[in-house]
Amino acid sequence: MNLNSKIPAGPLAEKWTKYKSTMPIVAPNNKRKLEIIVVGTGLAGAAAASSLGELGYSVKCFTFHDSPRRAHSIAAQGGINAAKNYANDGDSIYRLFYDTIKGGDYRAREANVHRLAECSVDIIDQCVAQGVPFAREYGGLLENRSFGGVQVSRTFYARGQTGQQLLIGAYQSLSRQIALGTVQMYNRHEMLELVKVDGKARGIIARNLLTGELERHAAHAVVIATGGYGNVFYLSTNAMTCNVTAAWKSVKRCSHGQSLFYTNPPNMYTGIR
Numbered sequence: 001m002n003l004n005s006k007i008p009a010g011p012l013a014e015k016w017t018k019y020k021s022t023m024p025i026v027a028p029n030n031k032r033k034l035e036i037i038v039v040g041t042g043l044a045g046a047a048a049a050s051s052l053g054e055l056g057y058s059v060k061c062f063t064f065h066d067s068p069r070r071a072h073s074i075a076a077q078g079g080i081n082a083a084k085n086y087a088n089d090g091d092s093i094y095r096l097f098y099d100t101i102k103g104g105d106y107r108a109r110e111a112n113v114h115r116l117a118e119c120s121v122d123i124i125d126q127c128v129a130q131g132v133p134f135a136r137e138y139g140g141l142l143e144n145r146s147f148g149g150v151q152v153s154r155t156f157y158a159r160g161q162t163g164q165q166l167l168i169g170a171y172q173s174l175s176r177q178i179a180l181g182t183v184q185m186y187n188r189h190e191m192l193e194l195v196k197v198d199g200k201a202r203g204i205i206a207r208n209l210l211t212g213e214l215e216r217h218a219a220h221a222v223v224i225a226t227g228g229y230g231n232v233f234y235l236s237t238n239a240m241t242c243n244v245t246a247a248w249k250s251v252k253r254c255s256h257g258q259s260l261f262y263t264n265p266p267n268m269y270t271g272i273r
């Protein structure tokens, strides 16, 4: 299988900034004509759906849970890292990049991790704007701590429930877009299949878990934000629903055109193949 992550060319530290400044952009009037499907409503999916909605795109967002707030992001505890260097202890984007690569046993894609380190600085401000109650010092400034074995203090947190608070923030922002009509929410819908047209992801097949009906949803682009590989591993702190089936189906669909209904494990709720 040939997996192409389409990482932009250029020196590591400039790849994404250069790409962002040179990529074609969509005129505001055309944005609402473009439909985007986002599968997943954890921190990744809820943030993507609400940001795309706020930018003016027509978004359809799917989760197999009864509410976006049930996503497993709610379990994250320790905090979120950002290279803001508030503690003035020598932190930098490069240092966060390097620590993350090392923490990932040198297996992560370097360009994407560098982008994560670059974005980390603004993400904290975005979360604060969404109302996330991060811990603060007595003077009112954002507090941070050293976490996960790193040598610097860069973890922003909300007690031991950072994921829960972040998810509530992302959910509020998603709810605002749902109320404004830019995001259409499909709770209790499980993505079963990715639909490809001319080599591009153009839709999904989903099962309505309340009625059992199969539904077709078309779009100009599909974002898969369905979480980590938790239960691929023997031991995991992830919930049993973190079963990687959506990502697996997408990878399979990308590798060959075979119908996935035949090879699927039974649907976790209905037992139907």
Ligand SMILES: Cc1cc2nc3c(=O)[nH]c(=O)nc-3n(C[C@H](O)[C@H](O)[C@H](O)COP(=O)(O)OP(=O)(O)OC[C@H]3O[C@@H](n4cnc5c(N)ncnc54)[C@H](O)[C@@H]3O)c2cc1C
Residues within 6 Å of the ligand: 039, 040, 041, 042, 043, 044, 045, 062, 063, 064, 065, 068, 070, 071, 072, 073, 074, 075, 076, 077, 078, 079, 080, 081, 162, 163, 189, 190, 191, 192, 225, 226, 227, 228, 237, 238, 239, 242, 245, 246
């Ligand atoms: C106990 C614990 C503690 C953690 N602590 C930290 C921490 O301190 N700091 C940190 O940075 N990270 C931490 N993590 C990791 C972090 O929480 C996750 O990496 C992150 O929340 C994943 O977010 P996500 O949006 O990608 O996925 P999730 O939050 O898992 O969301 C997945 C979404 O996809 C949907 N979905 C999945 N499959 C389908 C399908 N087939 N059809 C429709 N919808 C589907 C689900 O309904 C859900 O809405 C922790 C994780 C755990 C388990």
